[in-house]
Amino acid sequence: MPSPISPNTDAPAVEVRGLVKKYGAVEALKGIDLTVGRGEMFALLGPNGAGKTTLFSILATLRSPTEGSARVLGRDVVGARDAVRRQMGIVFQEPAIERRLTGRDNLLLMGLFYGLPTAAAHRRASELLGSLGLADSADRPAETLSGGQRRKLELARALVIDPQILFLDEATLGLDVDARRSFWSHVRTLKERGRTVFFTTHYMEEAEVADRIALIDSGRIVALGTPRELKSGLGGGVIRLNTDDDPAAARWLTGRGFSPEAKEGGLMILHADPASVVPELLRNLPVTVQRVEVHAPSLEDVFVELTGRGLAGGAPPTGTERRGAEGGAP
Ligand SMILES: Nc1ncnc2c1ncn2[C@@H]1O[C@H](COP(=O)(O)OP(=O)(O)OP(=O)(O)O)[C@@H](O)[C@H]1O
Ligand SMILES: [Mg+2]
Numbered sequence: 001m002p003s004p005i006s007p008n009t010d011a012p013a014v015e016v017r018g019l020v021k022k023y024g025a026v027e028a029l030k031g032i033d034l035t036v037g038r039g040e041m042f043a044l045l046g047p048n049g050a051g052k053t054t055l056f057s058i059l060a061t062l063r064s065p066t067e068g069s070a071r072v073l074g075r076d077v078v079g080a081r082d083a084v085r086r087q088m089g090i091v092f093q094e095p096a097i098e099r100r101l102t103g104r105d106n107l108l109l110m111g112l113f114y115g116l117p118t119a120a121a122h123r124r125a126s127e128l129l130g131s132l133g134l135a136d137s138a139d140r141p142a143e144t145l146s147g148g149q150r151r152k153l154e155l156a157r158a159l160v161i162d163p164q165i166l167f168l169d170e171a172t173l174g175l176d177v178d179a180r181r182s183f184w185s186h187v188r189t190l191k192e193r194g195r196t197v198f199f200t201t202h203y204m205e206e207a208e209v210a211d212r213i214a215l216i217d218s219g220r221i222v223a224l225g226t227p228r229e230l231k232s233g234l235g236g237g238v239i240r241l242n243t244d245d246d247p248a249a250a251r252w253l254t255g256r257g258f259s260p261e262a263k264e265g266g267l268m269i270l271h272a273d274p275a276s277v278v279p280e281l282l283r284n285l286p287v288t289v290q291r292v293e294v295h296a297p298s299l300e301d302v303f304v305e306l307t308g309r310g311l312a313g314g315a316p317p318t319g320t321e322r323r324g325a326e327g328g329a330p
Pocket of ligand 1: 023026027028046047048049050051052053054055093
């Protein structure tokens with residue numbers, strides 16, 4: 001079935017079929033089917049423990065599937081492991097740089113590891129350090145760089161071989177807004193050069209730049225589409241309410257056929273035509289309304305509606321382990 005040798009330039013960037021991954025009793029992926037086109041900027045969103053890192057680590061050839069298949073640029077990740085590795089770059093959720101080495105040496109090491117001639121590796125390292133704004137700190141041990149600089153160095157490391165496809169697994173986690181903006185402006189230049197970018201994030205504004213988004217929850221894809229399609233799929237709009245007694249307001253609303261959800265210290269109600277009901281709500285709610293807001297659904301609303309949790313974390317699903325204390329918007 002796999003064709004490990006022949007390059008396939010027409011093949012999609014990523015092609016996943018019936019992918020299942022079990023860690024003992026934990027079924028992290030429960031049958032994923034997914035195609036990412038060449039040159040796409042594709043986001044995989046999902047709550048903690050959804051299976052994002054597991055999918056990335058299979059695509060990056062670091063773990064093998066329990067069932068099903070995965071191809072990157074037409075090559076099977078199991079049968080053509082080395083060829084797949086030579087065409088992809090990955091920024092892991094966990095740090096991968098050597099902290100004691102300088103930034104430049106980290107990049108040189110990566111280049112030499114992938115077989116670049118020494119002079120070419122030096123050239124490539126300087127080029128990347130310059131374009132990512134790291135030239136001034138390139139010759140210090142990586143552990144002395146700021147968090148944002150270290151994340152950029154991780155990106156540079158992934159780009160040493162000028163990969164056709166770049167995987168970013170929560171690559172900007174914990175960075176401030178400026179650092180994230182400058183990280184993404186570099187990533188966008190890759191897209192402009194026809195590269196494929198497949199990424200995960202818990203930051204909504206990063207997800208908005210994707211051409212398409214797959215929403216994954218408990219090992220299954222629960223929605224797939226452009227950001228616009230996903231948002232319009234909810235229909236209507238969102239009413240957010242703050243009152244002096246939200247539980248009482250929620251009971252009253254539920255009694256009248258609304259489906260309020262407690263969220264971010266207030267109530268959220270999805271409605272086909274908010275404008276037609278808000279005046280009535282304000283008149284009749286038996287509690288004092290402190291604030292009411294109506295807006296078109298955001299990606300965050302889509303996420304909450306489909307997974308019951310917020311994009312930036314929230315309560316873990318029952319029966320799913322939660323590791324570490326990650327997530328959380330700045
Ligand atoms: N090595 C492992 N052994 C056992 N279970 C694992 C292992 N790695 C991951 N899991 C479990 O598989 C599930 C999916 O984990 P994964 O890391 O893929 O989630 P994720 O979507 O990347 O989450 P996060 O947003 O927290 O990074 C979780 O229930 C997790 O606890
Ligand atoms: Mg993860």
